Amino acid sequence: MRDLVTLSHIEGGIALITIANPPVNALSRELLEQLGRRIEEAAAAPGCRALVLCAAGRTFVCGADITQLDQPITAANDAFNPVMDLIESLPKPVVCAMHGMALGGGLELAMACHYRIAHAQTRMGLPEVTLGILPGAGGTQRLPRLAGAKAALDMISTGRMIDADTALALGLIDGLTAQSDAAQAGLEHARHILEQGLPPRPTRGLAVDSGGLDAEALKQALDTAGRNTTHPAARAIVECIQAAITLPFSQGRELEGRLFEACRASDTSAALRHLFFAEREAAKLPGIPSSLQRRPIHHIGVIGAGTMGRGIIMNFLDAGISSVLVDANRDALENGVAQIRKTYESRVARGRISAARSEAALALLAPSLDYADLGQCDLVIEAVFEDMDVKTAVCRQLGMICKPGAIIASNTSTLDVDALARASGRPGDFLGMHFFSPAHVMRLLEIVRGRGTLPEVLATVNALAKTLRKVSVISGVCYGFIGNRMLESYLRETDFLLMEGATPRQIDQAIEEAGLAMGPCRMLDMAGIDVAAKVLLEQGKAGIRPSDPAYRAVVGRLFERGRLGQKNHLGYYRYEGRDAIEDPEVAMLCEALARQHGIARRDHISNSEIFERCLFPLINEGCRILEEGIAYRTGDIDIVWTKGYGFPDHRGGPLFMADRIGLPTILERLAHYSRAQGNEHGYWTPADLLAAHAASGRPLSQWQAPAPTHEPA
Ligand SMILES: NC(=O)c1ccc[n+]([C@@H]2O[C@H](COP(=O)([O-])OP(=O)(O)OC[C@H]3O[C@@H](n4cnc5c(N)ncnc54)[C@H](O)[C@@H]3O)[C@@H](O)[C@H]2O)c1
Numbered sequence: 001m002r003d004l005v006t007l008s009h010i011e012g013g014i015a016l017i018t019i020a021n022p023p024v025n026a027l028s029r030e031l032l033e034q035l036g037r038r039i040e041e042a043a044a045a046p047g048c049r050a051l052v053l054c055a056a057g058r059t060f061v062c063g064a065d066i067t068q069l070d071q072p073i074t075a076a077n078d079a080f081n082p083v084m085d086l087i088e089s090l091p092k093p094v095v096c097a098m099h100g101m102a103l104g105g106g107l108e109l110a111m112a113c114h115y116r117i118a119h120a121q122t123r124m125g126l127p128e129v130t131l132g133i134l135p136g137a138g139g140t141q142r143l144p145r146l147a148g149a150k151a152a153l154d155m156i157s158t159g160r161m162i163d164a165d166t167a168l169a170l171g172l173i174d175g176l177t178a179q180s181d182a183a184q185a186g187l188e189h190a191r192h193i194l195e196q197g198l199p200p201r202p203t204r205g206l207a208v209d210s211g212g213l214d215a216e217a218l219k220q221a222l223d224t225a226g227r228n229t230t231h232p233a234a235r236a237i238v239e240c241i242q243a244a245i246t247l248p249f250s251q252g253r254e255l256e257g258r259l260f261e262a263c264r265a266s267d268t269s270a271a272l273r274h275l276f277f278a279e280r281e282a283a284k285l286p287g288i289p290s291s292l293q294r295r296p297i298h299h300i301g302v303i304g305a306g307t308m309g310r311g312i313i314m315n316f317l318d319a320g321i322s323s324v325l326v327d328a329n330r331d332a333l334e335n336g337v338a339q340i341r342k343t344y345e346s347r348v349a350r351g352r353i354s355a356a357r358s359e360a361a362l363a364l365l366a367p368s369l370d371y372a373d374l375g376q377c378d379l380v381i382e383a384v385f386e387d388m389d390v391k392t393a394v395c396r397q398l399g400m401i402c403k404p405g406a407i408i409a410s411n412t413s414t415l416d417v418d419a420l421a422r423a424s425g426r427p428g429d430f431l432g433m434h435f436f437s438p439a440h441v442m443r444l445l446e447i448v449r450g451r452g453t454l455p456e457v458l459a460t461v462n463a464l465a466k467t468l469r470k471v472s473v474i475s476g477v478c479y480g481f482i483g484n485r486m487l488e489s490y491l492r493e494t495d496f497l498l499m500e501g502a503t504p505r506q507i508d509q510a511i512e513e514a515g516l517a518m519g520p521c522r523m524l525d526m527a528g529i530d531v532a533a534k535v536l537l538e539q540g541k542a543g544i545r546p547s548d549p550a551y552r553a554v555v556g557r558l559f560e561r562g563r564l565g566q567k568n569h570l571g572y573y574r575y576e577g578r579d580a581i582e583d584p585e586v587a588m589l590c591e592a593l594a595r596q597h598g599i600a601r602r603d604h605i606s607n608s609e610i611f612e613r614c615l616f617p618l619i620n621e622g623c624r625i626l627e628e629g630i631a632y633r634t635g636d637i638d639i640v641w642t643k644g645y646g647f648p649d650h651r652g653g654p655l656f657m658a659d660r661i662g663l664p665t666i667l668e669r670l671a672h673y674s675r676a677q678g679n680e681h682g683y684w685t686p687a688d689l690l691a692a693h694a695a696s697g698r699p700l701s702q703w704q705a706p707a708p709t710h711e712p713a
Contacts, residue, residue, distance in 0.1 A: 001030070002030075003020070003034070004019065004020060004021045004028075004030060004031040004034050004035075005017060005018065005019050005020070005031060005034040005035045005037075005038045006018045006020065006038070007038040007041055007042050009042075009045060009048070010187060012049075012191060012194070013047045013048055013049035013050065013194075014048075014049065014050045014051070014052060014187055014190045014191065014194075015042035015043075015045060015048050015050070015051045015052070016051075016052050016054070016183055016186070016187065017035070017038050017039065017042060017051060017052065017053050017054075018054055018055065018056050018183065019031065019035065019053075019054070019055040019056065019061060020055070020056040020057065022056075022057050023057070023058075024059055024061075024062035024063070024101075025055040025056070025057065025059060025060065025061045025062065025106070026061070026062060026063055026064060026065050026105075027061055027063070027064040027065065027080070027105045027106070027109070028064070028065040028068070029065075029068065029079045032079040032080060032083050033079065035083055036082065036083045036086055039051065039083070039086055039087060039090070040086070043090050043091075043092060048092060049092060049194055050092050050093045050094070050095065050190040050193060050194055051090065051092060051093070051094045051095070051190075052094075052095045052096075052097060052183065052186035052187055052189075052190050053087075053094060053095070053096045053097070053109075053110075053113055053186070054096070054097040054098075054099075054182040054183045054186050055098075055099075055100075055106075055182065057100075058100050059099065059100025059101045060098040060099055060100055060101065060102045060106055060110070060122070060182070061102060061103070061105065061106025061109060061110075062100075062101050062102075062103045062104070062106055063103045063104035063105055063106060063127075064080075064104060064105035066131065066273060066276065066277075069131070069133070069264055069269070069273060070273075072261060072264070072265065073136065073257075073260065073261055073264065074261070075257070078257070080105065080108070080136070080137035080138075081137055081138060081253070081257075083109075083112075084108065084109065084112035084137055084138050085112075087109075087112045087113055088112045088113075088114075088202045088203060088204060089202065090114075090200060091200060092200060093114045093115060093190065093193050093194075093198060093199065093200050093201070094113045094114045094115070094200070095113060095114070095115045095116070095117065095186050095189050095190045095193065096109070096110040096113035096115070096116045096117075096186070097116075097117050097118070097177075097182040097183065097185050097186030097189065098110055098116065098117070098118040098119065098122050098124070098173075098182065099118065099119040099121075099122055099180070099182040099185075100119075100121075100122060100123075101122065101123050101124070101125075101161075102118070102122060102123075102124045102125075103124070103125050103126070103127060103161070104125075104126060104127060104128055104135065104139075105135075105137055107124050107125065107126055107135075107139065108126070108135055108137040108138055108139040108142070109137075110124075111138070111139065111142040111143060111146060111172075111203055112137075112138065112142065112203065114200045114201040114202065114203075115174050115189065115193060115198075115201065116172070116173040116174055117173060117174060117175040117176070117177055117185060117186065117189045118164045118167065118168075118173050118175075118176060118177070119164065119176075119177055119178070119179070119180065119182065119185065120164050120165075120176045120177065120178055121163075121164065122163075122164045122167075123161045123162070123163055123164070124161060124162055124163075124164070124167050124172065125155065125159065125160060125161035125162065126139050126143065126155055126156050126159065127159035127161070128156075128159065128233075129156065129157060129158070129159040129233050129234075129237065130159045130272065130276075131269060131272045131273055131276060132231065132232075132233050132263055132264075132266060132268040132269030132270075132271070132272040132273070132650070133233055133260060133263045133264050133269050134156065134233050134236055134237050134240060134256065134259060134260055134263060135156060135256075136256060136257065136260035136264075138204075138253050138256070139156070139256075140152070140156060140237065140240035140241060140243075140244060140252070140256045141204070141240070141243070141244045141249055141252040141253050141256060142203045142204070143155065143156065143172070144208045144209075144241055144244040144245065145203050145204070145206040145207070145208050145244065145249075146170070146171055146172045146203060146206065147167075147170035147171055147172045148170065148171070148208075148209040148210070148211030149208055149209065149210045149211050149213045149241055149244060149245050150210065150211030150212050150213040151170050151211060152241055152244070153213060153221065153237070153238065153241045156237050156240075156241070157225070157234065157237045157238070164176055174189075175189065177189075204249040205249075208244055208245050210245055213241070213245070218238065218241075218242050218245075221238045222235060222238050222239070222242070225237070225238045230268060230515065230648070230650040231268055231650060232262065232263050232266050232268060233263045233266075233268070233269070236259035236260075236262065236263055239255065239259060240252065240255060240256045240259060243255045243256070267650075267660060268650040270652070271649065271650050271651055271652030271653075271656055271657075272649060272650065272652070274635065274638070274652045274653075274656050274701070275635075275638060275639065275642060275649055275652055275653065275656075277635065278633070278634075278635025278636070278638055278639050278653070279471055279635075279639055281633060281635050281636075282471065282472065282473045282474075282633070282635065282636050282639050283462070283466070283471075283472065285455075285458060285459060285462055285474065286632055286705070287455075288455045288458065288459055292455060292456055292459050293456060294456060294459050294460040294463055295378065295405060295407065295456060295457070295460045296378060297321065297378045297379050297407075297460065297464055298321065298322070298378055299321070299322050299323075299324075299376060299377050299378055300316050300321055300322075300323050300324070300377050300378060300379045300380065300381070301323065301324040301325075301326060301373070301374040301377040301379070301380040301381070302316075302323065302324070302325050302326070302380070302381050302382075302383060303326045303327070303371075303374070303380065303381070303382045303383060303384055303394060303398075304326075304327060304382060304383035304384040304385075304411075305325055305326075305327040305332050305333045305335070305336025305337070305367075306327075306332065306336065306383065306384075307437060307438075308383040308411055308435060308437060308439055309325065309327070309336060309383035309411075310325075310336045310339050310340050310343075310439075310440075311435065311437065311438045311439025311440040311441070312381055312383055312411065312433075312435050312439045312440075313325050313340065313365065314340060314343065314361075314439070314440035315435075315439065315440055315468045315469075315470070316364075316468070317340075317361040317362070317364050317365055318361060318440070318468075319467050319468055319469075320360075320361075320364065321364065321467075322364045322366070323364060323365055323366065324366045324367075324368055324373050324374055324377060325337065325340075325365060325366070325367050325368065326367075326368050326369070326370070326371060326373065326374060327369065328369070328384075330369060333367050333368075333369060334367075336367075337365070337367050340362070340365065341362065343440065344358040344361060344362060345358070371397060371398075371401055372401060374398070374401060374402065375401050375402065375403055376403060377402065377403075377406055378405075378406055378407065379406065379407045379408075379409065379461075379464075380398055380402055380406060380407075380408055380409070381409040381410070381411055381433055382394050382395065382398065382408075382409070382410050382411065383411040383435075386412060386413060386414065386415065386531070386534060386535065386538065387534075387538070388415055388416075388419070388538060388541065388542070391410065391412060391415060391420055391423075392419070392420065392423045393423075395408065395410065395420045395421075395423040395424040395430075396423045396424065396425070398424055399423070399424035399425040399426050400425075402426075402429075405429070406429065407429050407430075407431070407457055407460060407461065408424050408426060408429055408430050409430070409431055409432065409433040409461070410430075410431075410432050410433070410448075411432070411433055411434060411435055412432060412434070413434060413480070413484050413535070414479060414480045414481075414484055414535055414538065414539075415538065415542075416477065416479075416542070417430070417431065417432040417448045417450050417477045418450050418451050418452070418477050421450045421451075421452055421453070427450060427451070427452025427453070428452055428453065428454040428457065429454070429457055430450055430452070430453060430457075431447060431448055431449060431450055431453045431457060431458065431461060432446070432447065432448025432450070432475075432477075432481070433445060433446075433447060433448070433461060434446035434447075434448060434475075434481060434483075436644045437527070442643075442644060443469070443470055443471050443643050444470065444471055444472075444473070444483075444639070444640060444643040444644035445465050445468070445470040445471070445472045445473075446472075446473055446474075446475050446481050446482060446483060446640065446644075447461055447462060447465065447472050447473070447474050447475070448474075448475050448476070448477060448481055449474055449475070449476055449477070450477055451477065458474070462474070471639060471643050473631070473636045473639050473640050474631075474632060474636070475630055475631060475636075475640075476628070476629060476630040476631075477630075478625070478628065478630050479539070479542075479544050481630070482622075482625055482630065482631050482636070482637055482640045483640045483641065483644050483645055485621060485625065485630075486618045486621045486622055486625070486637075486641070486654070487618070487645070488621070489617035489618055489620070489621050489683070490520060490614045490615070490617070490618045491520055491524070491532075491552060491555070492551060492552055492617070492683070493613040493614045493617060494507055494520040494521065494554075494614060495551075495552045495553060495554040495555060496550070496599070496613075496677075497605060497609075497610060497613060497614075498554050498586075498590045499550070499553065499554065499590050499591075499593050499594040499597065499599045499601075500594065500599060500600065500601060500602055500605060501590075501594075501601045501602045501603065501604075501605060502605045502610060503582055503587065504519075504521035504522075504572040504573055504580075504582060504586065505521075505573075505580075505582050506605070506607075506610070507519055507520060507521055507610055507614075508520065508521050508522050509607070510607035510610035510611055511610065511611070511614060513607065514611050514615070514648075514651075515647075515648030515650065515651055516645075516646050516647055516648060517646025517647075517648075518646055520614065521571075521572035521573065522572070522573070522580055523646075524555065524565065524571065524572060525565035525566050525571035525572050525573060525575075525580070526565065526566055527565070528564060528565045528566075528567060529555060529558045529559050529563055529564050529565045529571050529572075530559060530564045530565070532552075532555050532559075533555060533556060533558075533559035536552060536555070536556060546681050547681070548680070548681045549597060550593070550597035550599060551681075553593050553596075553597065554572075554589070554590055554593060557589055557593060558571060558572065558586070558589070561589070563586075570583070572586060573586070612669050612673070613673060615654065615657075616666050616669055616670055616673075617670075617683065617684070618654055619654050619655065619657075619658045619666060619690075620666075620670060620686060620687050620690055621687075622637045622654055622655050622658075623655075623686075623687035623689040623690040623693075623700070624687045624689070625637060626689055626700075626703055626705070627687060627688060627689040629705060629706070631705075632705050633703075633705060634655045634656075634700050634701050634703050635653075635701070637653065637654065637655050638652060638653020638654065638655055638656050639653065640653075641653050641654050655700045655701070656700075656701060658700055659699040659700050659701055663690060663693050663694035663699075663700070664694045666690065666694070667686055667690060667691060667694040670684050670685075670686050671684070671686075689703070
């Protein structure tokens, strides 16, 4: 068995216990068992007068092994509380010395010690709520006793980290140290405690300072949290804090245990844990060794100073990378630079960054009207109009002017990346970098792996995404990649439902009630009806638009009528300021289209039909994306939808949700709509993968991709 906890006896009767479980000293069952034994040994050693607990490596304990949350936690198998109790009840003072970060179970362990000190740069927090649970090892009962109930409620319900100064001011720690060696700092503090004759100070025995959180404030907090029906931990946390104020420690912790288990077993927590692991997995490139040499990226270029180009370049400026912004049009370039400046000014005005930081970022920006200024860039991203002819010409030019070894990327949303790669004449150096709007805010980056993209190019851009603080997901080449391809069927059904008699408001409400951030009609109005219509036009040119004349007919007609969405206050809705108002003209337009295409109108369309018709084909398309090897993993698709398309985290993404709904149910509903709507264009044909999983009972989340090959085609 590995030694995860060591005990060394130090002079002066102080025992030093060190946790060593790299990289982040996460607590596991095995580690806690060893910790319990070492503490008992230390306390029983002759002459031992005090104990110091610290961790080796770059940080104190950053949480617990999350995979253990797949099993129920009961009093019988609880590995945490017995160790915490053992520490707290020792008749000798126990000092915890923290450095780096103390998170989750790590901070709970520290709080069970009698005294705490931390290196001045230490950050502390209880982020369990982000996984849909609450701190279950006494954290909800000990934090209010140390930091006050109000601060505890804030920390636990937001999951926010605090710095060491704040922790000291709150009383969570007893002292700060500049000493970088946590063990030495802890030993010094233990000597001080012994010299002062300070006794053990069990946290459970301390009184709770409500910090202004009176009965009325608690009631309000309970009501507010109780309305959050998708996140059961929200209310459970307030209940635990209330218990810390009103009940003895043991009863409070008993309640904490029960509520912890209820939250752990909830669908929300399962979904959030799935996304936590999916995000980590998405960063991995199967078949590409992590040791592969990456290309250096010190200087980049972006072409197109429009909505996307501006946002994209700010990611690089924020990361301290010098950047050239090129546009063919002087006004567009000047406007783009002015918008970038405005964004930084607003960040400064809102106190988000310092004026100096803003100036430093802007100093890295070099606007230009001349493509020749891109010649020395390590990476160039084109973000010009979504038009195949324009993009082809731009990529051809980039192939000629970029220096050897430069990476060339396209931010296209839907066009054929392989065709653009061929146009550049450098398919090995070429890939897609699909940012989402607003690109300086949205965390998702779809990296599109072309048939010829070299592994080192893929690895370089994947690592760069991390530098830019993006969550990257790799997609193969296909129409719309992962996200926009799945969106297509969702928008298709939106227009059909409108023609059949549903209203934009009804559709948006049904989708928003299912938890999505924004319904499809509001979303299209925001993105621009012209943008959507142009995509349809390009589909036609590329021969990939269904032959169905009614296909997305509403968006096409809105565009013809000059309704461009929010930008001219007319789209699926009419806008008064930001208010979207239903417009009888749109209802008439949909009715006329229904007549034109022979679509039967209905008086009532249920919300569940809207949900199923918009989301089940989307799930079905996700299955095709898996079977075609476009996405590496189920979780990658869920990350794209939760990080880029406003799909609710508490549902874990469309494919995680599909498993929860039940694949046989989805299959049966696809068959139902195939009968009800007809299936001339294959809209309702189930993906083989969906049918196979529904038949075998295997969840989609267990789908394993065959190992990808990275042989350039
Ligand atoms: N807007 C979005 O929500 C979004 C999201 C993801 C991806 N995209 C993609 O990003 C790209 C740009 O979209 P946008 O919304 O920023 O467009 P936009 O119209 O706002 O900006 C395009 C810019 O490119 C410039 N330009 C056009 N041809 C050029 C050329 N040959 N050389 C140099 N500059 C040229 C134009 O002057 C304009 O400033 C498109 O491929 C689009 O599909 C857009």
